[in-house]
Amino acid sequence: MKKINIIKKNYEINKIINNKNCIKNKYFSIYSGKNNLNKYRFAICISTKIGNAVERNKVKRQIKDIIDKSNLIFNSSYDYVIIIKKEINELNYQEKKENLIKLFTKMLD
Numbered sequence: 001m002k003k004i005n006i007i008k009k010n011y012e013i014n015k016i017i018n019n020k021n022c023i024k025n026k027y028f029s030i031y032s033g034k035n036n037l038n039k040y041r042f043a044i045c046i047s048t049k050i051g052n053a054v055e056r057n058k059v060k061r062q063i064k065d066i067i068d069k070s071n072l073i074f075n076s077s078y079d080y081v082i083i084i085k086k087e088i089n090e091l092n093y094q095e096k097k098e099n100l101i102k103l104f105t106k107m108l109d
Contacts, residue, residue, distance in 0.1 A: 025102075032080050044081075082100075
């Protein structure tokens, strides 16, 4: 995932979450909101309950990799906030990929 496609500001993330356009499952919550930038952006939020910094960064790298390698066509002027729940530790990489892609296809339809 390119750095231009990452949301870094807290107020932007809070604005998207407060928009309440959300889809959830046991492992992820994905919020979406419109932007005026003509490019899609992502923020990945992960709790400290999931593990130490090494484990959290590993999960974030895996999620970014799934987004990059999935052939999904994202809306070009939307921001997405992915909140990772603590049950994510139960899954391997392939199961994470299936769950996340299933949620995104639901959201994009």
